[in-house]
Amino acid sequence: MKKLLLTTAAVLLATGVNAQEITVGAANVSSYLDPGRDHSNVGSQFYYNAFDTLVGKNHDTLELEWRPALATEWELVEPTVMEFKLREGVKFHNGDEMTADDVVFSLNRMYQASFAPYVVRSKDRLGNFAEATKVDDYTVRVRVEREEPLWETLMNLQQVMIIPEDYTKALSGDPNVAEDGDYEAFSLAPVGTGPYRVSDFQPGEKVVYTRFDDFWGDKAPLETATVIRIPETASRITALKTGEADIVTNIAPDQLDLINADPNLKTEGSATALFHVMIMNVNHPHLKDPKIRQAMSLSIDRDLLNEALWLGKAVVPSTHTMKEMGALHQPDLVTFEYDPEKAKALLAESSYNGEEIVFDAFPVYYTNGVLAAQAIMEMWAEVGINGKLNVTEEWTGNSPDLMARSWSNPMYFADPFGSFGVMWAPEGPSEGAGRFNTDEDYAALWEKFRFSADVADRNAAYAKLMDRIKQDPPVLPLYRPFESWAMNKAVNWAPKPGHIPYVLDFRAGSISLSDS
Amino acid sequence: MTVYVLRTLAKMALTLFVIVSLVFFATRLSGSPLETALGEGLTEEDRTMMIEYFGLNGSIWEQYARYLRGVVEGNFGLSFLERRPVADIVAERIGPSLQLLASSLALTLIVSLPLGVLAALYRKSWVGSAIMTLAFVGYAVPNFIIAIFMILLFAFTWNLLPVVGNGSPAHFIMPTIAMSGVLIAALTRFTRNAMLDVLGQDFMRTARAKGLPESVVVLKHGLRNASVTILSVLGLQIAGLAAAGNVVVEAIFSWPGIGELLVASAIQRDYPVLQFGVITVAVAVVTINAATDIAYAYADPRIRLSRG
Numbered sequence: 001m002k003k004l005l006l007t008t009a010a011v012l013l014a015t016g017v018n019a020q021e022i023t024v025g026a027a028n029v030s031s032y033l034d035p036g037r038d039h040s041n042v043g044s045q046f047y048y049n050a051f052d053t054l055v056g057k058n059h060d061t062l063e064l065e066w067r068p069a070l071a072t073e074w075e076l077v078e079p080t081v082m083e084f085k086l087r088e089g090v091k092f093h094n095g096d097e098m099t100a101d102d103v104v105f106s107l108n109r110m111y112q113a114s115f116a117p118y119v120v121r122s123k124d125r126l127g128n129f130a131e132a133t134k135v136d137d138y139t140v141r142v143r144v145e146r147e148e149p150l151w152e153t154l155m156n157l158q159q160v161m162i163i164p165e166d167y168t169k170a171l172s173g174d175p176n177v178a179e180d181g182d183y184e185a186f187s188l189a190p191v192g193t194g195p196y197r198v199s200d201f202q203p204g205e206k207v208v209y210t211r212f213d214d215f216w217g218d219k220a221p222l223e224t225a226t227v228i229r230i231p232e233t234a235s236r237i238t239a240l241k242t243g244e245a246d247i248v249t250n251i252a253p254d255q256l257d258l259i260n261a262d263p264n265l266k267t268e269g270s271a272t273a274l275f276h277v278m279i280m281n282v283n284h285p286h287l288k289d290p291k292i293r294q295a296m297s298l299s300i301d302r303d304l305l306n307e308a309l310w311l312g313k314a315v316v317p318s319t320h321t322m323k324e325m326g327a328l329h330q331p332d333l334v335t336f337e338y339d340p341e342k343a344k345a346l347l348a349e350s351s352y353n354g355e356e357i358v359f360d361a362f363p364v365y366y367t368n369g370v371l372a373a374q375a376i377m378e379m380w381a382e383v384g385i386n387g388k389l390n391v392t393e394e395w396t397g398n399s400p401d402l403m404a405r406s407w408s409n410p411m412y413f414a415d416p417f418g419s420f421g422v423m424w425a426p427e428g429p430s431e432g433a434g435r436f437n438t439d440e441d442y443a444a445l446w447e448k449f450r451f452s453a454d455v456a457d458r459n460a461a462y463a464k465l466m467d468r469i470k471q472d473p474p475v476l477p478l479y480r481p482f483e484s485w486a487m488n489k490a491v492n493w494a495p496k497p498g499h500i501p502y503v504l505d506f507r508a509g510s511i512s513l514s515d516s
Numbered sequence: 517m518t519v520y521v522l523r524t525l526a527k528m529a530l531t532l533f534v535i536v537s538l539v540f541f542a543t544r545l546s547g548s549p550l551e552t553a554l555g556e557g558l559t560e561e562d563r564t565m566m567i568e569y570f571g572l573n574g575s576i577w578e579q580y581a582r583y584l585r586g587v588v589e590g591n592f593g594l595s596f597l598e599r600r601p602v603a604d605i606v607a608e609r610i611g612p613s614l615q616l617l618a619s620s621l622a623l624t625l626i627v628s629l630p631l632g633v634l635a636a637l638y639r640k641s642w643v644g645s646a647i648m649t650l651a652f653v654g655y656a657v658p659n660f661i662i663a664i665f666m667i668l669l670f671a672f673t674w675n676l677l678p679v680v681g682n683g684s685p686a687h688f689i690m691p692t693i694a695m696s697g698v699l700i701a702a703l704t705r706f707t708r709n710a711m712l713d714v715l716g717q718d719f720m721r722t723a724r725a726k727g728l729p730e731s732v733v734v735l736k737h738g739l740r741n742a743s744v745t746i747l748s749v750l751g752l753q754i755a756g757l758a759a760a761g762n763v764v765v766e767a768i769f770s771w772p773g774i775g776e777l778l779v780a781s782a783i784q785r786d787y788p789v790l791q792f793g794v795i796t797v798a799v800a801v802v803t804i805n806a807a808t809d810i811a812y813a814y815a816d817p818r819i820r821l822s823r824g
Contacts, residue, residue, distance in 0.1 A: 031597035116569035120562045184599035203598040230770045238672045432559025
């Protein structure tokens with residue numbers, strides 16, 4: 001027994017809970033680190049520690065509380081032009097000082113993108129942003145095409161975090177020109193202005209953050225934070241127990257009791273700002289009648305799925321909305337509900353003749369994804385829908401043969417535009433894939449919701465959009481999955497409500513280590 | 517002799533060409549990277565742009581020609597995800613995999629040869645039965661069961677051994693045992709059977725009649741003659757393990773090896789990584805086979821003679 005205690009003590013010392021060092025065991029580690037081209041759930045974990053945006057945010061609250069970050073103040077100088085005063089004396093991790101040139105370079109690499117991954121990423125959320133121009137070394141102007149109601153929100157995005165111009169351009173080829181190769185090289189050797197620099201990066205394996213002493217704001221609380229990939233859940237939990245990791249990510253609800261039973265460990269969790277959804281192809285010959293799709297949606301008892309698969313910890317929405325959206329959160333709208341009797345009645349009225357309806361699902365990508373799909377097949381059968389589950393690694397969302405499948409709608413930023421708006425915009429990814437149709441009326445509503453200066457107008461337009469979705473449904477949000485992190489009790493950390501999903505925030509005020 | 521070497525090299529080149537081509541077409545048959553999770557939420561226009569960016573435009577024959585040109589120039593392409601040369605990625609992973617393979621091989625030889633010989637010598641006593649029962653159980657239990665069971669005991673419950681990565685010698689203990697389990701079981705059985713064949717031969721009786729000590733009789737005259745069978749079994753098993761047979765063990769112990777890399781890149785359809793990874797493994801298998809051939813020659817002089 002004495003030997004065991006010694007081993008435990010040695011491991012604790014080795015992981016250095018007292019030395020302001022932590023190790024995070026993550027289910028996945030990014031293959032590249034470039035805040036501009038990334039919007040994956042895996043990637044979102046990594047950027048906030050090492051990069052800054054012009055406009056900052058108070059992440060302790062659900063309210064939208066903007067704060068100075070790399071810009072100290074900003075004001076609208078014309079209806080479509082915002083002027084930003086930059087913070088002076090900000091250093092990049094490579095020692096370069098940040099000036100207007102870096103900011104203009106970073107913003108225009110997205111606003112006027114030529115690198116294909118940037119083009120793809122900027123189109124869906126930054127389409128209204130025309131250009132950034134330098135006024136003087138510490139003043140930058142950003143021009144938009146149409147008056148923008150979401151200035152701060154869209155200046156706070158991960159995609160417009162600031163990177164150094166000279167460093168990036170010199171990474172490959174001509175040091176004075178920004179080439180594709182420069183951006184590709186940057187994503188393996190990222191440099192930002194955040195409180196930690198990325199001191200070691202092994203793609204897909206490991207990210208090491210080291211405190212950056214020249215950071216412009218409050219100093220980082222940790223000397224180093226190492227994130228390593230531990231793909232297997234049992235191994236992640238064991239690593240936490242042996243002290244090889246201090247925090248581990250992606251813990252399924254059924255593991256929580258096991259971890260909380262250990263006196264040295266605890267869990268933190270929240271309903272992630274992301275919907276697991278079912279999408280339906282409105283253009284499939286068998287599904288053209290909206291009544292069939294309404295029945296597919298009305299027959300699913302989402303509360304039961306929540307109870308059975310998530311121990312009631314997930315959040316089932318009545319419409320496509322999230323509380324993170326502040327004044328634009330509309331929980332009173334009822335777009336999606338469970339009503340098997342109505343589903344039966346609609347089916348009877350519809351053109352449905354018992355055709356097989358195939359539901360595609362990824363085998364492991366979404367937690368509980370296959371179990372939910374299996375349950376949905378049973379619920380469909382209850383009302384007389386002949387469903388068939390097809391578990392496949394393939395993304396079938398762009399195929400004309402798609403009937404229904406599982407997908408997710410993340411909240412890319414705290415606004416309905418950052419979730420429903422991106423995915424279901426006219427000409428957006430869903431319509432582009434050929435499984436959703438919009439018309440002039442829908443487009444007009446969408447424009448009003450996206451660009452109205454008045455919140456009440458935006459909400460009214462959004463309610464009408466939701467009504468369109470209800471009448472002719474292409475999507476059903478199932479629930480916000482409950483995501484948990486497990487950690488050593490000496491670690492004081494929890495996901496903050498103001499972040500987008502999955503962010504590992506180790507900045508001052510977000511994490512501390514107790515002496516154990 | 518020169519002719520023999522040249523012929524062998526030509527055969528190897530042809531084998532590798534066939535493998536390169538097969539891998540190229542097989543990976544593309546399985547779907548495009550834009551049909552996995554990477555393609556979520558892309559419009560048609562975006563997809564066209566990304567297809568061009570990844571160099572997946574043009575007919576499959578044009579892509580094949582481009583790829584072969586690259587291979588001849590020693591340029592195997594960039595990973596779709598990481599955007600760095602695939603050779604760098606695979607180079608990072610091959611070392612840890614080989615280390616694990618070497619330690620498993622060592623453990624297998626140290627454990628199964630003595631056990632096999634003992635099982636043959638004491639085949640009628642409880643010792644032989646016990647060893648064979650163990651070998652049978654070892655053969656029947658999959659490596660991930662052994663791995664998880666060890667983790668439960670030695671890490672989760674007693675906290676004696678680390679479970680993550682390949683940082684220290686202690687990290688090798690559990691993955692090595694998990695990897696060797698089936699191999700030890702198989703080799704123990706083959707060693708026993710090979711020894712039984714040899715033990716009944718006339719020259720064994722002669723050796724004993726000469727008054728040689730029993731240890732010399734068993735080890736020099738017996739085991740040496742049994743070794744040809746043992747080597748061929750071992751060669752096949754190692755080739756199997758090298759060909760990504762260690763995926764599960766690598767995943768469980770977060771071992772940064774090549775098996776895990778291959779599976780991940782297959783799922784994400786990261787063709788360049790998958791192609792180069794498979795080619796690397798193929799080269800390794802071909803090399804191991806050649807090494808086994810040479811080892812045969814040492815074990816059995818007749819093989820050397822017959823090749824001239």
